[in-house]
Each structure stands twice: as C-alpha cells, then as structure tokens.
Amino acid sequence: MSVNNPCLTCGACCAFFRVSFYWAEADDAGGTVPVQLTEQVNAHLRCMSGTNQQSPRCRALEGTPGEKVSCTIYHLRPGTCQAFDPIDEQGLPNDACRRARAHYGLAPLDTILPPTEVPAAHNQGTIAR
C-alpha cells in the first residue's frame, strides 16, 4: 500500500453508507467479522454496527474522516469493504466514493490524483489504513 494512498486520510465511505453483508460473514457463523461489531438487518443480512443509522459511522473506524483514519478490523473486514473500489470496472471514478467524499467536503479522487495513483481497491487503503 502506498503511503500516499488517499483512503488513509479519507474514510468517508465508512461513515456514510450502511455497510451490510451476508450474515454468515460474522465470526459466530464461520466468517471473520467480529459479531460484536455487527447488527442484524434482516434474516439474511448483518451490517457493521453504527452504519444503520441516520448519521452512519462504522464502529470499527478509528480516527477522523477527512483527516486520518484506520480500520481496526482490517484483516477481518467484510467482503463489502474489501470489494469497495474507488474506481469502477471501466476505470472511471466510483460514484459512491465521490458521493461519500463530497459529504465530507473532499474532492473526487480523480481530480487530485493521476489515474495511475488511484488505489486499485479501496478498503485496502482507508483501511490498511
């Protein structure tokens, strides 16, 4: 991971969306995500605690979005986080990333980085963050 990875000074997506995933990703069902950091959403889904509320913020997120952040369960995080990518399949900026960053007054990644430096997979960023 690059020390210049912008996710390390962002974390907006961890404090903007509901981060839900298949319930069996929790460690009480054979997965990795610490169940005490999850909430039940419905019969099939759990989410990261703190993200299913009006002002979401994942309880596993450490630091201040837009300044300096890290994921305290980086190696255990759900697939949703692992798959969240700041660029889409076409190599274009991910609109969800852009919206989360805008909420915190942060510029879109493609306006602050050359394309070759946009991280290939987010939550290896914030979140190795």
Ligand code: SF4
């Ligand atoms: S993927 Fe986007 S919103 Fe999430 S931490 Fe990285 S730059 Fe921020």
Ligand code: SF4
């Ligand atoms: S990457 Fe970590 S801090 Fe961010 S939403 Fe996922 S579990 Fe929470």
